[in-house]
Amino acid sequence: MDDAELLRRELRAARDELVRKRADEGDDPVAAASQLPLMPERDDEFLRLALMSVNELETHIERLERDLDDLKNGIDHPDD
Structure with a gap:
């Protein structure tokens, strides 16, 4: 899988x-920002996103x- 496809998957x-x-957030803003709810539709590769705030x-x-x-x-590496 190429870099663009990986970025698209993570973006999605x-x-x-x-x-x-x-x-x-409407239910409980604190819980929404800090919990790792285990939901089957989440991609295991991107579970870390569940730990991020809005x-x-x-x-x-x-x-x-x-x-x-x-x-x-x-542009592959802007610093090069």
Whole structure:
């Protein structure tokens, strides 16, 4: 699997987790930010996303989107 596909999979998982967090926030904001609920539809590879707060997920999603855009534009390592 190439880098772009890995980024797309993580981006999809992060967006799904953000939707879960926002839906759960109305019930109990503290629990939504700090628990690791075990749900079968979560990808085991991205369980760490469940530990992120809504703000952390939003920032992570922005970073993944930028990384994916950079890959599409041919920028592999901006520091090189």
